[in-house]
Amino acid sequence: MEDIPNMNGFIETVQLKGLTISLIASGDHTEIIHHKLQPNTRWALEPEEGWEALEYLFVISGMLKLKTNDGFVVFKAGDSFHRSPVKEHYVFQSIEETEFLYVSSQPVFHRYSQITRNLMNLVISIEEKDGYTGDHCARISRLSMLVGEALGLGSKQLLRLNMASFFHDLGKVKIPQEILQKPGKLTNQEWEIMKRHSIYGREILEETKLPFLMSAGIVVEQHHERYDGKGYPYGLANDEIEVEASIISVVDSYDAITTDRPYHKGKTKEEAIVEIERCRGTMYDPIIVDTFLSLRDRI
Ligand SMILES: [Fe+2]
Structure with a gap:
């Protein structure tokens, strides 16, 4: 049976600590997931055995910082980030309330x-x-x-x-x-x-x-x-x-x-x-x- 989005366009929403994730669309092994982070919430992309997916995020509002070897990179509204596949650990932290879209070519949301x-x-x-x-x-x-x-x-x-x-x-x-x-x-x-x-x-x-x-x-x-x-x-x-x-x-x-x-x-x-x-x-x-x-x- 196909999932029908609700009025917000979300098929399903899950809250975990300062993070709300909502599945917007899924099909053909791809998922588009809306994320809303309260200030100072961490969110990570991690490599995984046998995982070859494209992973992409697009910042809608707010600010995310990504720790790098020589400091931080800040992502603002309109900025994006992608890896295919993810080979390192990337830990993002919201500086203020932040919303972004996350797209993955392998379904992760339900799991x-x-x-x-x-x-x-x-x-x-x-x-x-x-x-x-x-x-x-x-x-x-x-x-x-x-x-x-x-x-x-x-x-x-x-x-x-x-x-x-x-x-x-x-x-x-x-x-x-x-x-x-x-x-x-x-x-x-x-x-x-x-x-x-x-x-x-x-x-x-x-x-x-x-x-x-x-x-x-x-x-x-x-x-x-x-x-x-x-x-x-x-x-x-x-x-x-x-x-x-x-x-x-x-x-x-x-x-x-x-x-x-x-x-x-x-x-x-x-x-x-x-x-x-x-x-x-x-x-x-x-x-x-x-x-x-x-x-x-x-x-
Ligand atoms: Fe204990």
Whole structure:
């Protein structure tokens, strides 16, 4: 059955964080997709095995900057960019609210949109089950990106951090509700089950077969590892832990300490900072703690 566009000319629309993507037309193995990015939203073109498509984007309004080896290139309304096929990672960032058309000669929208929409719904359901009010993942993601940028991570790492921080607790969807919502202390056996959420998260992201989510899965699996090797699931220590996972670990703890939840009143920012500093070099990588604390006015 043919898809019929709605009044806006969009066949189907998906929202993910600061990004709204809408399929305008598809046929003969080509898709035309409208993108609307809120300010400071990232959007990437990435190479993929066996992917030979032409990929083209045309800026309708706003401004996109593309990080290059020697600075930035800015794309304004009327500018375009294309590669056939994409052989490098290109990470665009919107300077202001930006709209562009993206054309691909191989259909991606349905695969991409269905997966992201399903995962978004999963994340929202987990936040609610876990006693958060629904913006925990967005906050973790924002703070993680601040730390990643301050550390000077490259665009590929920032993209991975962006995805992994948002989906870090995705695996909790497989944890029984009575364990996730238990008001008291977990038994040893329950705790062992709870600890599996980091592996489950990696598995779910791998099942998508989308390279950027599969890469984020490695980070998700490590978000409860500790600098001193006493974390889980593998007891990795300092350099064995991906830097993105070390960042999420600090930011996730900070957010958990300061957030009100059903059985836990949130502490103040100052109390949380004391707690983070106390665990510098044991739970947390000292460099990440120092970078995080250097940003305290922006937290
Ligand atoms: Fe977690």
